[in-house]
Amino acid sequence: MADHHPFLYYWFAFLCIILGRYFLVAGGTHLLIHSVLKQFFVDREIKIDPPVWESIRSDIKLSLFSTVIFAFSAAFSIFKFDRGATLLYADLDKYGFWYLGLSFLGVLVLQDTYFYFIHRLFHHPLLFKWFHLGHHMSRQPTPWTSFAFDPAEAVFQALFLVAIVFTIPLHFATVIVIIMTMTIWSVLNHLGFPLFPTSGYFHWLGQWAIGPLHHSVHHRKYTKHYGLYFTFWDKLLGTDEPNYDSAKQTLRERVLHDNAIPPKPLQTSKSLRSGRLEV
């Protein structure tokens, strides 16, 4: 068995890794949108809001709290792995290559299901203020919003990651790919503007996979689109925007049009605090 390190050693190491990951992915995407790719969007008539720094500061502040909490959960998992208490494994031959893909997909489906139900629960007026208001403080999401969770919500999200390493055999590589998928998908969902065309292949994919347009609807209409990766639960439980499939183009234009209006940062209206905002 490798060297055992104290819990705080792992916690501090994960704090640096998770923080670095956030600034690299969210900050890198922000820079790409507002500098390198600026002309690309202008050419396609996609209007990108100028950054609202007050909102971004609020998102970064919450993300720092999330980082502390996620670092605890990661440190706890590795600390327990050192003592042989988790189902994490490093030997590729243990379950075969096919299991790497199967366990990856299985965890995505489980996480999507878990997220859908806790997310929907956190929108309950009694819970919203404590569990989820912070995530919705920026009316117009940006990549910085992707990790901005109230500490109570971050605890519930981190618990999922702890639970899977104790209940599902997972190779270290699978865990890394899951976390990368989670990070990149969340940043894409919070771009705040449509990334893909609404026709052809992407239209088919968009039926089942959540993307920026789908999640932008949630940030405008809190009673719709609670999913994380897939639209399955929204469709099954009737929280899908009824016009989303048939009028995606209209929605796209509406999102684009709304984006042209400077967003009001840090709304604290009654409807926002109640978790039932519809605009």
Ligand SMILES: [Zn+2]
């Ligand atoms: Zn929400």
Ligand SMILES: [Zn+2]
């Ligand atoms: Zn969001």
